[in-house]
Amino acid sequence: MKILVAVKRVIDFNVKVRVKADQSGIETANVKMSMNPFDEIAVEEALRLKEAGKAAEVVAVTIGPAASVETLRTAMAMGADRGIHVLAEGDVEPLAVAKLLKGVVDKESPDIVFLGKQAIDNDCNQTGQMLAALADWPQATFASKVELMAGENGGAVAVTREIDGGLDTVKITLPAIITTDLRLNEPRYASLPNIMKAKKKPVDQMSPEDLAVDVTPRLTTLKVEEPPTRAAGIKVADVGELLDKLRNEAKVI
Amino acid sequence: MSVLVLVEHDNTEIKAATLHTLDAAAKLGGDVVLLVAGENCGDVADAAAKINGVAKVLHADDAAYAHHLAENMSWLMKGMADGYTHILAPATTFGKNILPRLAALLDVAQISDIIAVESPDTFKRPIYAGNAIATVQSKDGVKVITVRGTAFPAVAAQGGSASVEKIESAGNYDKSSFVGQELSKSDRPELTSAKIVISGGRGMQSGENFHLLETVADKLNAAVGASRAAVDAGFVPNDFQVGQTGKIVAPDLYIAVGISGAIQHLAGIKDSKVIVAINKDEEAPIFQVADYGLVADLFDVLPEMAEKL
Ligand SMILES: Cc1cc2nc3c(=O)[nH]c(=O)nc-3n(C[C@H](O)[C@H](O)[C@H](O)COP(=O)(O)OP(=O)(O)OC[C@H]3O[C@@H](n4cnc5c(N)ncnc54)[C@H](O)[C@@H]3O)c2cc1C
Numbered sequence: 176m177k178i179l180v181a182v183k184r185v186i187d188f189n190v191k192v193r194v195k196a197d198q199s200g201i202e203t204a205n206v207k208m209s210m211n212p213f214d215e216i217a218v219e220e221a222l223r224l225k226e227a228g229k230a231a232e233v234v235a236v237t238i239g240p241a242a243s244v245e246t247l248r249t250a251m252a253m254g255a256d257r258g259i260h261v262l263a264e265g266d267v268e269p270l271a272v273a274k275l276l277k278g279v280v281d282k283e284s285p286d287i288v289f290l291g292k293q294a295i296d297n298d299c300n301q302t303g304q305m306l307a308a309l310a311d312w313p314q315a316t317f318a319s320k321v322e323l324m325a326g327e328n329g330g331a332v333a334v335t336r337e338i339d340g341g342l343d344t345v346k347i348t349l350p351a352i353i354t355t356d357l358r359l360n361e362p363r364y365a366s367l368p369n370i371m372k373a374k375k376k377p378v379d380q381m382s383p384e385d386l387a388v389d390v391t392p393r394l395t396t397l398k399v400e401e402p403p404t405r406a407a408g409i410k411v412a413d414v415g416e417l418l419d420k421l422r423n424e425a426k427v428i
Numbered sequence: 429m430s431v432l433v434l435v436e437h438d439n440t441e442i443k444a445a446t447l448h449t450l451d452a453a454a455k456l457g458g459d460v461v462l463l464v465a466g467e468n469c470g471d472v473a474d475a476a477a478k479i480n481g482v483a484k485v486l487h488a489d490d491a492a493y494a495h496h497l498a499e500n501m502s503w504l505m506k507g508m509a510d511g512y513t514h515i516l517a518p519a520t521t522f523g524k525n526i527l528p529r530l531a532a533l534l535d536v537a538q539i540s541d542i543i544a545v546e547s548p549d550t551f552k553r554p555i556y557a558g559n560a561i562a563t564v565q566s567k568d569g570v571k572v573i574t575v576r577g578t579a580f581p582a583v584a585a586q587g588g589s590a591s592v593e594k595i596e597s598a599g600n601y602d603k604s605s606f607v608g609q610e611l612s613k614s615d616r617p618e619l620t621s622a623k624i625v626i627s628g629g630r631g632m633q634s635g636e637n638f639h640l641l642e643t644v645a646d647k648l649n650a651a652v653g654a655s656r657a658a659v660d661a662g663f664v665p666n667d668f669q670v671g672q673t674g675k676i677v678a679p680d681l682y683i684a685v686g687i688s689g690a691i692q693h694l695a696g697i698k699d700s701k702v703i704v705a706i707n708k709d710e711e712a713p714i715f716q717v718a719d720y721g722l723v724a725d726l727f728d729v730l731p732e733m734a735e736k737l
Pocket residue numbers: 188212213295628629630631632654655656657658669670671672673674675685686687688689690691692693696706707708709712724725726727
C-alpha cells in the first residue's frame with residue numbers, strides 16, 4: 176500500500192499575525208513558518224501505518240513556492256520516504272490545490288491520501304473534500320481514529336470522525352481520502368539524525384503546467400483588515416463583586 | 429437571483445444553524461429554496477416550509493441520505509444546482525463535509541465560513557484564526573458558501589407557508605457507508621446557541637472536576653465548553669472544544685475557567701458580548717480580552733459561585 180500525504184507550509188501557529196498596512200494581506204516577512212499542524216498529524220498517521228507493516232511507502236506532497244521544500248524535508252525527517260514539490264507562487268486556492276493533488280494522485284496511484292482537515296492560514300477546510308470529488312473517491316473528514324479492515328475487497332477503512340454532536344464512524348473502500356482532526360494522534364518530533372537523513376531523500380519537482388492544471392484564482396481578495404479589537408476590561412476582587420457586575424453592570428445574568 | 433440552502437437536520441428536527449444560514453440567504457436577495465434530504469424526514473420538510481421567507485422546499489427522501497454522507501448529498505445537489513446563483517449551508521461539520529465536495533463537482537471555489545454579505549458576489553470571512561478579516565469577491569457562476577452561524581441572527585422558524593415538492597433520489601454511492609455514531613447527550617443548551625457558556629481548560633485538572641463547572645452551568649442555564657487542552661487530556665468529549673478548529677460561540681456571557689487564552693481559543697469566543705476570565709495567573713493572555721477578570725484559584729471560585737447564584 177502506498178500513502179500520499181499533503182503538507183502545507185504556513186505561518187507557525189504560535190505567531191500572532193499582522194495585517195499589512197495597505198490591507199493587501201498578511202505580513203509574512205521574517206515570520207516563522209512551519210508545517211500546518213493538522214498535516215503533521217496526517218504524516219504521523221501515515222508513518223504509523225507504515226511502521227505497522229500495512230503501508231510500504233509514504234510520499235509527502237506540497238504545493239507552494241521554493242521554500243515549501245522545507246516542509247517536505249520536515250515530513251521526510253519525520254519518516255516520509257520521498258517528496259513531491261509542485262512549484263507554484265502566490266495564493267493557490269483549495270480548488271486548484273485539489274486539482275494539482277488529483278494530478279499527483281493519477282501519477283502515483285496511492286491507496287490513501289491523508290490531508291489535514293484545515294490549513295490554519297486560510298481556515299478553508301475544503302481541499303480533502305474537493306480532491307475526493309475530483310478523484311471520485313470516498314471521503315472521511317475530521318478523523319480521530321483510522322482502522323484498516325483486512326479481508327475486504329480491495330481494502331477498506333473504518334474512520335471515526337469528530338462531528339459537532341459527538342463522533343460518527345463511516346466505512347469507506349480504498350482508495351480513499353482521509354482528513355485528520357486533532358485527536359487522531361500526537362505527531363512525533365524529528366530527531367537530529369533523521370533530519371540529516373532527510374536531506375538525502377529524493378524530491379521530485381513539477382509545475383502546474385506539467386500537471387495541466389490552471390491555478391488562476393477564482394476569488395479576488397479585495398482587502399484584508401484587522402478584526403475589531405476587544406479592549407481589556409477590569410479586574411474584580413472576588414466572586415461577590417464579579418456577580419454584582421454581571422447582574423447590575425453588564426446585565427447578563 | 430435564486431438561493432438554495434441545504435437544511436441541517438437529524439431526520440426529526442431542523443438544527444438551529446440552518447436558521448442563521450437563512451439570514452445570510454435573505455441578505456443576498458432573491459428566492460430562497462430549501463433542500464431537505466434525509467430518510468423519513470417528512471416532518472422536517474413540513475417544518476422547513478413554515479420558516480419565514482422560504483419560497484419552496486425540495487424534499488428528497490431516501491435511505492441514501494439517512495446519515496448525510498457527503499458522497500450522496502453532493503451528488504444529489506450537483507444534479508439540481510442548475511439555475512441557482514448561490515448554494516449555502518451552515519459552517520458546521522455537516523456543511524463543511526458536504527459543500528466543498530459539491531463545489532469541486534461544480535468546478536467552483538467555495539467561500540468558507542462567511543461572517544458578512546457585502547453584495548451578492550462579495551463576502552467577508554475570517555482567516556488566521558480570526559486575526560484578519562478578508563473581503564473576497566467571487567467570479568464563479570454559482571457561489572458555494574458556508575455560513576458562520578454566530579455572525580447572523582436566526583430567522584423566525586414560523587410564519588412561512590412554502591410548498592413542499594418531492595424530488596428523486598440521485599442514488600447511493602457504494603464506496604462509503606455509515607457504521608454508527610456516538611452522540612453526546614446533554615440536557616443543557618447547545619454550545620453554539622446558548623446565551624451563557626462556561627468553559628473549562630487544562631486548569632480544571634480532571635474530568636471529575638468538571639462537575640464544579642456543571643453545577644454553576646446549571647444555575648445559569650449555561651452550556652459547557654472546553655479548551656483543546658481539556659479535550660486532548662480527555663476531561664470532556666471532542667464536541668466541547670471551542671476555538672479556531674472547534675466550535676465558534678458568541679453568547680451574551682462567556683466564562684473561561686482555567687483557560688490561558690491562546691490565539692486558537694480566542695478565535696472561538698471573540699464575538700461574545702461579555703467575557704469573564706477566572707485564572708490564577710494574572711499574566712494569562714485571556715485577561716487581555718476579558719471584560720471582567722478574577723485572579724483566583726478556580727477550586728475556590730467555582731463552589732462559591734455555585735453557592736451565591
Ligand atoms: C492546529 C491547532 C488548533 C488548535 N485549536 C484549538 C481550538 O480550537 N481551541 C482551543 O481551545 N485550543 C486550540 N488549540 C490549542 C491552543 O493553542 C492551546 O494549547 C490551548 O487552547 C490551551 O488550553 P488551556 O488554556 O486550557 O491550557 P493552558 O494554556 O495550559 O492554560 C491553563 C490555564 O489554567 C490556569 N490554571 C491552572 N490551574 C488553575 C487554578 N487552580 N485556578 C485557576 N486557574 C488555573 C493556568 O494559569 C493557565 O493559564 C489549537 C492548537 C493548534 C496547534
